[in-house]
Amino acid sequence: MIDITITTNSEGRPEVFVRAETAVHQETPEKVAEAYNKTLAALYTKTFPPPVPNTG
Numbered sequence: 501m502i503d504i505t506i507t508t509n510s511e512g513r514p515e516v517f518v519r520a521e522t523a524v525h526q527e528t529p530e531k532v533a534e535a536y537n538k539t540l541a542a543l544y545t546k547t548f549p550p551p552v553p554n555t556g
Contacts, residue, residue, distance in 0.1 A: 503520075505517040506540075508547075
């Protein structure tokens with residue numbers, strides 16, 4: 501299992517914390533990397549949504 505936490509530091513910059521535990525079911529490194537990248541992208545987008553365009 502991989503836990504990923506994204507927070508902001510005192511300067512407003514993102515900080516990523518990753519905790520990995522050995523799982524009973526082994527996955528290939530490619531599958532782990534794919535799941536990690538999807539999770540990280542989703543968490544980052546949720547934590548730091550894109551700015552809303554200013555239409556004036």
